[in-house]
Amino acid sequence: MPVKKVDKRDIIKASLKVFRQKGYHSTTMSDIAAACGLLKGSIYHHFEGKEDLMLQTIDFLHAYYSREVFSIAYDESLTGLEKLDRLAAISEDIFMKEKGGCLMANIGLETANDYPRFRVRIKAYFEEWIQSLEHIFGQAYEAEKAREIAEFSVAEIEGAVMLMQVYHDKRYLERAHRHIKNQFMAALAGPEMPATGKVNGAKTQIKRSIAENKEI
Amino acid sequence: MPVKKVDKRDIIKASLKVFRQKGYHSTTMSDIAAACGLLKGSIYHHFEGKEDLMLQTIDFLHAYYSREVFSIAYDESLTGLEKLDRLAAISEDIFMKEKGGCLMANIGLETANDYPRFRVRIKAYFEEWIQSLEHIFGQAYEAEKAREIAEFSVAEIEGAVMLMQVYHDKRYLERAHRHIKNQFMAALAGPEMPATGKVNGAKTQIKRSIAENKEI
Amino acid sequence: MPVKKVDKRDIIKASLKVFRQKGYHSTTMSDIAAACGLLKGSIYHHFEGKEDLMLQTIDFLHAYYSREVFSIAYDESLTGLEKLDRLAAISEDIFMKEKGGCLMANIGLETANDYPRFRVRIKAYFEEWIQSLEHIFGQAYEAEKAREIAEFSVAEIEGAVMLMQVYHDKRYLERAHRHIKNQFMAALAGPEMPATGKVNGAKTQIKRSIAENKEI
Amino acid sequence: MPVKKVDKRDIIKASLKVFRQKGYHSTTMSDIAAACGLLKGSIYHHFEGKEDLMLQTIDFLHAYYSREVFSIAYDESLTGLEKLDRLAAISEDIFMKEKGGCLMANIGLETANDYPRFRVRIKAYFEEWIQSLEHIFGQAYEAEKAREIAEFSVAEIEGAVMLMQVYHDKRYLERAHRHIKNQFMAALAGPEMPATGKVNGAKTQIKRSIAENKEI
DNA sequence: GATGAATGAGACTTCATTCAT
DNA sequence: GATGAATGAAGTCTCATTCAT
8 A cells, every 4th residue: 555655855856846936935835735746744744944945946946957867968978069069958958847946046146145055056057067168068179168168058058948938839948959069060071170089989979870860 | 405316217227237247037126125125015115026027127227328329320420430430438337337248148148038018128229239339330231230240239239248258358359459459440441452551541541531431 | 058066065065975885995096086087096185084074074975854745744744654654655665775774773883882973973864753653653652662662663774775785675774654654643543542632633534644645 | 622613604604694794795705804814815725716706605605594594484394474474583583683785785775786606595595485476475466466465575675674774673573474474364354355165275274364363 | 266286195016034734 | 844824913905083274
């Protein structure tokens, strides 16, 4: 007789959905309770309060991304383009499948000035994202440039997610991903890159990517 | 003895600041009243309620941008690069001088799912922004491409403003502007990427633009 | 050029309508102001406040009834039945033409416990109404009985007006009037009445009434 | 240790008193909360809002009358006069023991124009009251007449309750009841009634009533 | 006399949180 | 662990009243 038990994870998962859609201030403890089949008061057995719940939700989401998404950037069995493709595919899956876009950006903007504890954690998430892209772009750019392009990319993706929300048009995100990939491919192929082994490796790799990757 | 009267404009200006910093749900009518030296109840002489105030604040800001910012894109006494420079300078002035970044993005994300009336107006604002950039980019790209680059640019700027908030680091916006300008310069410098100094090519292009641009 | 001036009377007449329809607590000074083309603040040039306005409205209405309605009961050029008919006609005109029924009953019930100054005045109105009917019924009943029947009649009419409101059916009032008249006619014709000149006069009179009154 | 819990019924009973005395608009949620030992906000655990509370209070009162009062009219172990007597006794008990008279009439008049949902329910209450009297009067009158007399009676009682409030004199209600009873007795005994079995039965019954009923 | 901005008290309602069961 | 009644602070909004113009 499998008794349905609601545990912290379940509550956090429900919070994730609700917070992403309604933001921090507008979601009530009742909303979250309803989303996981509990009553308002019961949540306090698992979390100290709303702020604690938000914090743990951010941490949960960050951990999920570290494990399932950002790690892709360090999977050296993949080419750089393959990495970008996989990241794009996952991002589109996450940001487009459920309403609300990106929890981190939503909560980050909504609470940036009043909840430093949220901000610090959200910053850590973006930092890890940027670093993972930086690692990929390091293949085609020198270190400082790679960092910058990684930042531009995250910015462009998040901006696209925002436009997606405002326009109710999912194509913004796809196009942003394509744009980023094209930039990367151009850099990989670019003659202006110093002739190092790295570049050569990159060039080789890109050909492999093109050959392997039907989607390109 | 001229008695200081608080009129709608004053309230809207105060709202602008407060809404930008705290978002929609977190700012109270008392916050706004305090910000313009009134009592809570007095705001209702000028606005039907909080939602109406937000709406009119959005409209006010949009009108301001149309008049003071987006119009620059259509000032044909300027070259494309000059336009971008001015737009960047103003944007940085606005987004960085006061806390809170971009009201439109903040409110857009926070209320996208629950306040369609906000969303529609915010979308109109972004649409006008994108079109103004599209007009500039039309000089270096064919129509469809110009639209896309304009969208990428707005996304990148808004993403940068978001990172700015989360990182408490103002350089993100400047770099985004630089990135956009560089892309534009590269595009101006011709379809075939010159293997030589990109910058030189761009400089040439600029001169050409200035010379030619009386009628662009 | 006749300049439209709003004076106390105009405000009171507007109040009458609004108070009758919405009751005391639910009508706002703005409602009344709007009903007479003024702004809220302007009413305070004519009345000390809402309570004062209600008081003067009650007095105005009482005075109107004394002059135009209750006086009929003492017009000895009319028979008793004619008096009743005229009273009924006027009542129906007043209570049915405009929404809201009877201001005195509405306000009386709504404020009976909290506004003794209203209650006293409203009581005076009902007292005068009862006395006027008592005067008519004195023709057919001895003094004490006449008073009682007058009270019953006022109660029945007011109860009918209440049912009229609740049922949205105007016939209640007409039927109440008919019922009262029939009782009176029965009393006039009744064999149990002591054979006094008064009664004989009444009997004579009722025949005249019947002859004259097509509606009976 | 049974902790005293306040449940919906308790709140409704408190509401009943407060609404009857102060009317709908003038009673605040705090008034009601205070009347049942809660804080204002706590009421919202049991009711959606003030309107819902009023609605349920009306329904509660109607149900009470159906069960305890109007049912008397259909208790055929009683004579018609006995029924009237009991109804009168209960009415006087209810309307005179507590301040405020008749909730249904008070709220009905105060909100007739603005709260159709109240009106509909209050109308249902009066309809049931009228029908119960119609049932009694059916003994002495033909159907249509019985209905009319029932309406007159309800009107007269409610009008008397109103006068009771305005005059602060409880005798109005007693006299109204006596008047209604007298009319009924007269009808039962009346020679003008067509000589049917029904009437004979009624006549028989009235004698029994008089014999049995010590209070008359 | 009229205006309309401003006041400030108070209304209804929401909600994070607590706690006895 | 879960419940749901209760709390109390705070939020949006209303409105009678005042007053400078």
